[in-house]
Amino acid sequence: MPRITTVSSSPVRDLLALTARPEVISFAGGLPAPELFDLDGLRAAFDRALSRRSLQYAPTEGDADLRAHVAARMTARGLPTGAGDLLVTTGSQQALTLVVTALLEPGAVVAVEEPTYLAALQAFQLAGARVVPVASDEHGLVPAALAEVVERERPELLYLVPTFANPTGRTLTAARRAEVAALAERHDLWVVEDDPYSELRYRGEELPALASLSPKVLHLGSFSKIGAPGLRLGWLRAPAELLRTLVIVKQAADLHTSTVDQAAAAAYLDSHDLSAHVRALCAAYRERRDAMVAALPSTFPEGSRWSDPDGGMFVWLTLPGGVDTAELLPKALARDVAFVPGAPFFATAPDRATLRLSFTTNSVAEIGEGMGRLAAALRG
Amino acid sequence: MPRITTVSSSPVRDLLALTARPEVISFAGGLPAPELFDLDGLRAAFDRALSRRSLQYAPTEGDADLRAHVAARMTARGLPTGAGDLLVTTGSQQALTLVVTALLEPGAVVAVEEPTYLAALQAFQLAGARVVPVASDEHGLVPAALAEVVERERPELLYLVPTFANPTGRTLTAARRAEVAALAERHDLWVVEDDPYSELRYRGEELPALASLSPKVLHLGSFSKIGAPGLRLGWLRAPAELLRTLVIVKQAADLHTSTVDQAAAAAYLDSHDLSAHVRALCAAYRERRDAMVAALPSTFPEGSRWSDPDGGMFVWLTLPGGVDTAELLPKALARDVAFVPGAPFFATAPDRATLRLSFTTNSVAEIGEGMGRLAAALRG
Numbered sequence: 001m002p003r004i005t006t007v008s009s010s011p012v013r014d015l016l017a018l019t020a021r022p023e024v025i026s027f028a029g030g031l032p033a034p035e036l037f038d039l040d041g042l043r044a045a046f047d048r049a050l051s052r053r054s055l056q057y058a059p060t061e062g063d064a065d066l067r068a069h070v071a072a073r074m075t076a077r078g079l080p081t082g083a084g085d086l087l088v089t090t091g092s093q094q095a096l097t098l099v100v101t102a103l104l105e106p107g108a109v110v111a112v113e114e115p116t117y118l119a120a121l122q123a124f125q126l127a128g129a130r131v132v133p134v135a136s137d138e139h140g141l142v143p144a145a146l147a148e149v150v151e152r153e154r155p156e157l158l159y160l161v162p163t164f165a166n167p168t169g170r171t172l173t174a175a176r177r178a179e180v181a182a183l184a185e186r187h188d189l190w191v192v193e194d195d196p197y198s199e200l201r202y203r204g205e206e207l208p209a210l211a212s213l214s215p216k217v218l219h220l221g222s223f224s225k226i227g228a229p230g231l232r233l234g235w236l237r238a239p240a241e242l243l244r245t246l247v248i249v250k251q252a253a254d255l256h257t258s259t260v261d262q263a264a265a266a267a268y269l270d271s272h273d274l275s276a277h278v279r280a281l282c283a284a285y286r287e288r289r290d291a292m293v294a295a296l297p298s299t300f301p302e303g304s305r306w307s308d309p310d311g312g313m314f315v316w317l318t319l320p321g322g323v324d325t326a327e328l329l330p331k332a333l334a335r336d337v338a339f340v341p342g343a344p345f346f347a348t349a350p351d352r353a354t355l356r357l358s359f360t361t362n363s364v365a366e367i368g369e370g371m372g373r374l375a376a377a378l379r380g
Numbered sequence: 381m382p383r384i385t386t387v388s389s390s391p392v393r394d395l396l397a398l399t400a401r402p403e404v405i406s407f408a409g410g411l412p413a414p415e416l417f418d419l420d421g422l423r424a425a426f427d428r429a430l431s432r433r434s435l436q437y438a439p440t441e442g443d444a445d446l447r448a449h450v451a452a453r454m455t456a457r458g459l460p461t462g463a464g465d466l467l468v469t470t471g472s473q474q475a476l477t478l479v480v481t482a483l484l485e486p487g488a489v490v491a492v493e494e495p496t497y498l499a500a501l502q503a504f505q506l507a508g509a510r511v512v513p514v515a516s517d518e519h520g521l522v523p524a525a526l527a528e529v530v531e532r533e534r535p536e537l538l539y540l541v542p543t544f545a546n547p548t549g550r551t552l553t554a555a556r557r558a559e560v561a562a563l564a565e566r567h568d569l570w571v572v573e574d575d576p577y578s579e580l581r582y583r584g585e586e587l588p589a590l591a592s593l594s595p596k597v598l599h600l601g602s603f604s605k606i607g608a609p610g611l612r613l614g615w616l617r618a619p620a621e622l623l624r625t626l627v628i629v630k631q632a633a634d635l636h637t638s639t640v641d642q643a644a645a646a647a648y649l650d651s652h653d654l655s656a657h658v659r660a661l662c663a664a665y666r667e668r669r670d671a672m673v674a675a676l677p678s679t680f681p682e683g684s685r686w687s688d689p690d691g692g693m694f695v696w697l698t699l700p701g702g703v704d705t706a707e708l709l710p711k712a713l714a715r716d717v718a719f720v721p722g723a724p725f726f727a728t729a730p731d732r733a734t735l736r737l738s739f740t741t742n743s744v745a746e747i748g749e750g751m752g753r754l755a756a757a758l759r760g
Contacts, residue, residue: 034432043430046640050423052414055608090470090612090634097633101506106486123632126481228435230639232470252503253477254470258638259610260426 021336025370027292027357028338030166030313036281037228041272042264048271049263056259060251062088062235063262069269070221070235079209079219085237087246090257092196092222092234096120096159098249099192099218100127102242103157111155113141115316115345115354117166117194120159131347134158138307140165140172143179150187158184158191162210163198164312167345167356171310174207181213189216196222197312199278202286204310215239223265225313226278231261285313285360288367292359295371301378313360316342318353325355331380337373401716405750407672407737408718410546410693416661417608421652422644428651429643436639440631442468442615443642449649450601450615459589459599465617467626470637472576472602472614476500476539478629479572479598480507482622483537491535493521495696495725495734497546497574500539511727514538518687520545520552523559530567538564538571542590543578544692547725547736551690554587561593569596576602579658581691582666595619603645605693606658611641665693665740668747672739675751681758693740696722698733705735711760717753 061067067083074081089095096119104110106128112120114133124131132153135145141160149155158180162172172180184191193210211219223233238246250256268274292315296306303320319325325341332338342354362370441447447463454461469475476499484490486508492500494513504511512533515525521540529535538560542552552560564571573590591599603613618626630636648654672695676686683700699705705721712718722734742750 029437031437034436037432037435039430039432039435042435043427046426046430047423050419050426052417052419055417055419055422055610056414057409057411057604057609090638093632094634119632119635122628126629126632224437229437230435232634232636232638248502249506252473252499252506253633254474254612255499256612258470258612258641260641260644261638264640 023336024333024338025336025362025366025373026338027359027362027370027374028340029361030358031361032225032229032281033284033360036284038268038272038277041268041277042228045268045271046260046264049260049267051263054259054263058256058259058262060087060247060256062086062257063259063266065266066233066262066269067235069266073274074219074221074237077206077209079212079237081237085240085243087236087238087243087250088257088262089234089236089250090254091224091229091232092194092220092236093119093123094250094253095220095234095236096192096194097123098236098246098253099157099190100124100129101249101253102245103190104129108157109153109155111146111149111153111158112347113160113165114347115167115342115351116159116347117161118344120194121345121347124159133347136168136170138170140170140176141180143176143183146180146183150183150189156190158189159194160192161194161197163195163207164200164309164314166197166312167314167340167342168316169307169309169312169314170316171207172210177208177210177213181210181217184214184216191217192220193217194220196220196225199226200282200285200313201311202282202289211237218242226274226281227265227268231258231265233257233261233265282311287364288359288362291364291367292357292371295368299371299375299378313358315357315359317355317357318351319355320353322353324352326352328355328377332374332377335373335377335380337370337377339374404713404716404718405742405746405753406718407739407742407750407754408720409741410738411741412605412609412661413664413740416664418648418652418657421648421657422608425648425651426640426644429640429647431643434639434643438636438639438642440627440636442466442637443639443646445646446613446642446649447615449646453654454599454601454617457586457589459592459617461617465620465623467616467618467623467630468637468642469614469616469630470634471604471609471612472574472600472616473499473503474630474633475600475614475616476572476574477503478616478626478633479537480504480509481629481633482625483570484509488537489533489535491526491529491533491538492727493540493545494727495547495722495731496539496727497541498724500574501725501727504539513727516548516550518550520550520556521560523556523563526560526563530563530569536570538569539574540572541574541577543575543587544580544689544694546577546692547694547720547722548696549687549689549692549694550696551587552590557588557590557593561590561597564594564596571597572600573597574600576600576605577692579606580662580665580693582662582669584690591617598622606654606661607645607648611638611645613637613641613645662691667744668739668742671744671747672737672751675748679751679755679758693738695737695739697735697737698731699735700733702733704732706732708735708757712754712757715753715757717750717757719754
């Protein structure tokens, strides 16, 4: 098994295991806040959804009601979508792996914005793909850098998180979206728009989904950040021909996603106002974001730079003075606070002076306390 | 995407779509009987399981309580297993695909009993493997034929359903199990023991799991046939080193299986007697099996042969006179009864005179009526 043995377990997951001590304030995970889950609403939805039908095998494509709801929400947000354009997946992680299986042969070239979501990097590695980074700045992926990579490397696929990216929190501007879409069309390049965070916007105007600008863009959505991740519900919007292939790949992967969880999500969308729930999430997360960003100047040394995200879950930092943040982590853990060093988010040459902080999991008070501990760790 | 375009959608699934008319009595699907699901028990289990914790992300390996319950049940049935030997999967279909990803490179050789489960054949095709059939008879896979294939083809993997096989209903004898295990050890051959049906035994004595005879055997289990398939819960028992690799492959596949469904299954196993439920299932399925087997002589023409399964869901038939059962199917559908032609279950040269009947989904009365329709279709 030559491919597998070169891939290690997710560093973030291994780290999370180490930071599970209850006294640790963790800014490491990318977890939604559990106290904000609509537990009562979801309990009622499961109760309503449970039936002999929802306990049975079901079509691979997914629950018809759930697909109709998701399509209607996408359409309302400016991405015209029919239920038949969607495949329900076991989380959007599965959607990504299905796309990889359907489109990439070993040795294929994948372009990624850098830094990027590390479980995506893992999926590309597992498929034996060669990952080529594309530079990004505070406005997201740089189109000129993409054009150069496309010219030189002829990638099969571009992967990016255009809105409130993981790990950077950055958002691709509207002008750059148009440029990326045009490049994709011109070079017949498949683009994966991984979009778990875009509904978590705390300021500014919504931007058009990349998928609304070109049929070469596959759009991945998720219930994990707006509903709850435990249900493992994601969806994939793709052109009809590719969708047919992806359904076959999904059949082999797990036949279909949990019928019960799909029916529960559909029942929830029938009887609850998810958009109102998302507004409540945004109100809470906005305060947490503000608390963390406000604490940054007094926490990190002079010369540190950070992203100022309009939404999502993450702040991305670069520290001055050639520091390696992996060496800071044990000091932070000794003070019962955790973050993620930035190196694993790079496909090739990592910038070791970077780190990621998540502001969604902790309350404003905990963020204040945790940032204080982090400041102490950085001084000591 | 050269690999994918050679793989078509599951013929059985396509067929099931055609037989969804309510007036059709279908012996085609491999579906458990929905009226026998413990709906009230599972509803109570979901209600108990739903919590902020079960809505959150969770470790890839699976719910600790569920793994402990499954390990205890395996151990009680003669396969000594610890929770740490198990990976929870999104149905046992996922377990198979994870094994394929971890162990097979494109071009690898996979040996399968013939005929065999067609979604397994699909998974091997998707991986670009070359499938080599091993002859089986009424006692399951023939060890001498396996020895010959191992010698000639040097397969990486052997796949089989040793107990109440899909599609044949056949069971590998104890003596042959020992021979297969010895061959696996001698030739360092990985064996996948796909075991969704063994608890559905209607007569005779339990046989030792292949995995109890050799550490080269990976054991796949499932909640689908003893609980409910809609939860998509399976599990995989593997040696520690391979299990570590499989966990990494599963991370890329879907991060983890639904936390809610796992917690609900664990809660069900805490508070309900699954073995008593399985005994009730067996009592009902035994009557259905008996009704179908009793109707076979008056339904199928002189010279037909069929399996006489001790458990599981299927009867396998071979008709006389060079008939192609695919040509019989439209006649059967015209009389509102369905079966599955046998050809897709063969890896290479199909025996087109074969067909599969499932006896679990319909009541004894429906089986009588359906077999009458089938007899009429065969005469007409």
